Amino acid sequence: xxxxxxxxxxxxxxxxxxxxxxxxxxxxxxxxxxxxxxxxxxxxxxxxxxxxxxxxxxxxxxxxxxxxxxxxxxxxxxxxxxxxxxxxxxxxxxxxxxxxxxxxxxxxxxxxxxxxxxxxxxxxxxxxxxxxxxxxxxxxxxxxxxxxxxxxxxxxxxxxxxxxxxxxxxxxxxxxxxxxxxxxxxxxxxxxxxxxxxxxxx
Amino acid sequence: xxxxxxxxxxxxxxxxxxxxxxxxxxxxxxxxxxxxxxxxxxxxxxxxxxxxxxxxxxxxxxxxxxxxxxxxxxxxxxxxxxxxxxxxxxxxxxxxxxxxxxxxxxxxxxxxxxxxxxxxxxxxxxxxxxxxxxxxxxxxxxxxxxxxxxxxxxxxxxxxxxxxxxxxxxxxxxxxxxxxxxxxxxxxxxxxxxxxxxxxxx
DNA sequence: GTACGTCGGGACGCAACCGTACCGTCGTCG
DNA sequence: CGACGACGGTACGGTTGCGTCCCGACGTAC
Numbered sequence: 266x267x268x269x270x271x272x273x274x275x276x277x278x279x280x281x282x283x284x285x286x287x288x289x290x291x292x293x294x295x296x297x298x299x300x301x302x303x304x305x306x307x308x309x310x311x312x313x314x315x316x317x318x319x320x321x322x323x324x325x326x327x328x329x330x331x332x333x334x335x336x337x338x339x340x341x342x343x344x345x346x347x348x349x350x351x352x353x354x355x356x357x358x359x360x361x362x363x364x365x366x367x368x369x370x371x372x373x374x375x376x377x378x379x380x381x382x383x384x385x386x387x388x389x390x391x392x393x394x395x396x397x398x399x400x401x402x403x404x405x406x407x408x409x410x411x412x413x414x415x416x417x418x419x420x421x422x423x424x425x426x427x428x429x430x431x432x433x434x435x436x437x438x439x440x441x442x443x444x445x446x447x448x449x450x451x452x453x454x455x456x457x458x459x460x461x462x463x464x465x466x467x
Numbered sequence: 468x469x470x471x472x473x474x475x476x477x478x479x480x481x482x483x484x485x486x487x488x489x490x491x492x493x494x495x496x497x498x499x500x501x502x503x504x505x506x507x508x509x510x511x512x513x514x515x516x517x518x519x520x521x522x523x524x525x526x527x528x529x530x531x532x533x534x535x536x537x538x539x540x541x542x543x544x545x546x547x548x549x550x551x552x553x554x555x556x557x558x559x560x561x562x563x564x565x566x567x568x569x570x571x572x573x574x575x576x577x578x579x580x581x582x583x584x585x586x587x588x589x590x591x592x593x594x595x596x597x598x599x600x601x602x603x604x605x606x607x608x609x610x611x612x613x614x615x616x617x618x619x620x621x622x623x624x625x626x627x628x629x630x631x632x633x634x635x636x637x638x639x640x641x642x643x644x645x646x647x648x649x650x651x652x653x654x655x656x657x658x659x660x661x662x663x664x665x666x667x668x669x
Numbered sequence: 670g671t672a673c674g675t676c677g678g679g680a681c682g683c684a685a686c687c688g689t690a691c692c693g694t695c696g697t698c699g
Numbered sequence: 700c701g702a703c704g705a706c707g708g709t710a711c712g713g714t715t716g717c718g719t720c721c722c723g724a725c726g727t728a729c
Contacts, residue, residue, distance in 0.1 A: 447649030
């Protein structure tokens with residue numbers, strides 16, 4: 266019978282350690298030290314550093330977020346971007362997410378897990394958001410959902426996770442307006458080539 | 468008299484090693500091994516791993532790219548995005564850039580260097596591009612250049628460096644059109660708050 | 670109240686790197 | 700053509716982390 270409090274302490278320590286030194290330098294000893302725990306307690310729960318991180322991260326990232334219908338594309342975008350901004354400003358998340366994404370370029374296991382936990386989720390939200398806008402007549406049908414997601418998530422991710430520039434007061438509403446305009450200008454895909462091509466992400 | 472061929476071999480080895488294992492795991496021994504060189508040759512040139520990487524990376528990233536004036540905002544965007552896409556598809560760059568950006572969140576030295584080498588450059592290009600469009604009457608004046616850069620670079624960076632989804636044939640032109648529309652919808656900053664706030668990036 | 674299993678802690682041998690020092694070799698400047 | 704210096708290679712002691720094992724101490728379920 267593993268004690269849950271210990272498991273939680275380890276989980277917290279892994280997150281902090283991930284933020285502090287990154288996946289590449291993460292060591293079991295450091296996690297145990299930070300959690301105030303013997304290495305034994307960790308090896309009793311996970312067979313390796315990789316599986317430990319994957320389990321812990323996907324548990325945190327896996328939770329799907331409900332997206333309320335505000336009645337307009339721009340309103341929906343603003344809500345979504347605000348949620349994203351809050352997540353990306355979290356000090357732990359803003360360190361861990363870029364680190365794991367960079368590591369995912371090297372490690373197929375990590376790539377797959379993040380794919381399932383994060384991007385699949387986002388893609389669903391993107392499709393939902395686009396579908397609503399099309400139903401309302403705000404957008405023409407036929408746009409590639411992947412391209413739409415790029416347009417929606419890209420700027421804010423760049424701002425917060427890459428450039429790391431602070432957000433001015435009215436940034437999110439302005440961005441929502443600009444993104445809405447951009448979405449309106451996406452031309453429909455010729456036949457189905459983009460969808461077919463992007464159905465097999467590497 | 469240090470031999471230049473040796474220096475070049477080390478530089479190449481550092482780039483490959485950075486791509487393969489990332490900055491966190493980069494070891495001098497591995498670089499020397501890959502370059503077919505003694506550790507001495509490396510320590511003779513740089514005092515530490517950090518300074519070595521900074522010098523090598525900023526030398527590569529520091530070169531500014533000329534941006535031809537195509538006569539239209541959309542045309543300028545398409546050229547710029549195409550250049551960006553080519554850079555981000557380079558196998559070494561696509562591994563090294565996200566890795567160093569993630570590391571920059573932890574290491575102020577790296578953050579500063581990347582800031583100077585990459586983002587300052589981009590910001591200048593963004594200002595240039597916006598200025599031209601305003602002169603042509605394609606865009607209203609008063610938009611925050613930082614927000615514009617987010618909108619321009621974000622989607623493509625997300626697509627190529629984060630999601631790592633392959634680009635369909637006509638993606639770049641479509642994205643250029645959407646971004647142009649988005650730029651047109653950016654509302655001018657009230658007074659100067661966003662500029663003032665973003666003048667002190669962390 | 671007893672027996673079992675997890676707990677923290679410590680020790681193990683092994684491997685990788687660190688940064689430095691010292692070789693004998695070889696290219697190059699003067 | 701001689702001397703200087705950078706070269707690759709090797710070895711050094713020290714540190715860190717690996718994954719495993721064993722210990723005595725709790726604490727909990729029965």
